[in-house]
Amino acid sequence: GENVEQHPSTLSVQEGDSAVIKCTYSDSASNYFPWYKQELGKRPQLIIDIRSNVGEKKDQRIAVTLNKTAKHFSLHITETQPEDSAVYFCAASIGMIKAAGNKLTFGGGTRVLVKP
Amino acid sequence: DGGITQSPKYLFRKEGQNVTLSCEQNLNHDAMYWYRQDPGQGLRLIYYSQIVNDFQKGDIAEGYSVSREKKESFPLTVTSAQKNPTAFYLCASSIGTGHKSGANVLTFGAGSRLTVL
Numbered sequence: 001g002e003n004v005e006q007h008p009s010t011l012s013v014q015e016g017d018s019a020v021i022k023c024t025y026s027d028s029a030s031n032y033f034p035w036y037k038q039e040l041g042k043r044p045q046l047i048i049d050i051r052s053n054v055g056e057k058k059d060q061r062i063a064v065t066l067n068k069t070a071k072h073f074s075l076h077i078t079e080t081q082p083e084d085s086a087v088y089f090c091a092a093s094i095g096m097i098k099a100a101g102n103k104l105t106f107g108g109g110t111r112v113l114v115k116p
Numbered sequence: 117d118g119g120i121t122q123s124p125k126y127l128f129r130k131e132g133q134n135v136t137l138s139c140e141q142n143l144n145h146d147a148m149y150w151y152r153q154d155p156g157q158g159l160r161l162i163y164y165s166q167i168v169n170d171f172q173k174g175d176i177a178e179g180y181s182v183s184r185e186k187k188e189s190f191p192l193t194v195t196s197a198q199k200n201p202t203a204f205y206l207c208a209s210s211i212g213t214g215h216k217s218g219a220n221v222l223t224f225g226a227g228s229r230l231t232v233l
Contacts, residue, residue: 001175009156032220043206043224044159089158093220103174104222106151106158 002027004092006107014115019077021110023090026071030092033066033073034104039086047088048075080114087111119143122207122225129194129201129232137192137228139207146212148190149222152176153204162205165190166212194230202232 003026013019025033034049050057050064050073057064061080066073077084090107120141129135139148147166151159161174165184179198184190190209194201208222 004158006158034220034222036222043226044222045224046221049220091159103161103164103172104149104220105161105175108156108158 002030002092002103002105004090004105004107006090006110008110009108010111010113012113012115013080015080015082017080019080019084019112019114021075021088021090021112022072023074023092023107024070024072025092025105027092027094028068028071029094032093033064034091035062035064035075036089036091036106037086038089038109044089077112080112082114082116085112085114120207120209120223120225122205122228124228125226127228127230129230131232132196134193134195135230137194137205137207137230139190139192139225140188141190141209141223142188143209143223144187145209145223146187147210148184149208149210150174150180150182150190150192151206151208153206153227159206162192201230204229 006023031052035047036044037047038044048062048064050066061078063076087109089109091104093104123138149164150162153159160176162180163182165171168187171182171184181193205228207225210222211219
């Protein structure tokens with residue numbers, strides 16, 4: 001089955017700096033790669049996702065890049081703010097194949113701390 | 117709040133007891149999921165269901181059971197066979213499979229924290 005590795009497990013950055021989280025996946029059939037953010041005591045929420053037919057996607061201060069050949073994808077947060085402090089999870093799935101449903105495999109998570 | 121409700125929020129269990137965690141959604145989503153969250157291990161899939169009366173094992177199904185008798189409900193039973201049940205359990209739902217826009221996006225419940233005494 002799919003295996004997703006996520007690094008680093010913790011990341012401390014100064015407010016205003018950039019943060020980068022990297023994930024690798026094992027199943028070359030995976031074609032959907034979301035990122036979820038879980039603030040302390042809250043439920044995970046989708047912040048951005050990318051499909052395998054796209055190499056990069058941006059949404060304001062957040063961007064995700066995908067390298068299908070190397071089977072890795074990354075989350076980039078620019079101009080970090082204290083409210084970016086949270087645990088971030090990457091995930092992968094064969095999202096467009098009906099039989100497989102939406103069986104997301106998550107990475108281990110990255111705890112991001114933005115210091116004021 | 118969010119359309120998906122989990123109960124109870126906190127649950128204590130003695131060893132050898134089965135417990136059932138409730139998950140209800142009013143989003144009209146076809147698919148529902150149970151994840152287990154442990155520190156440093158991310159979210160691991162226990163069971164998922166794409167339609168009523170059908171469900172599949174996830175990566176860590178041993179010691180757990182589910183049912184999907186209604187579209188809105190996907191209860192999880194943690195049995196006495198689960199060797200390390202103390203964890204935070206998250207239920208989620210999504211529109212479903214196929215090529216519908218947003219079909220893959222998970223909506224999570226607030227979670228249930230189970231502690232075995």
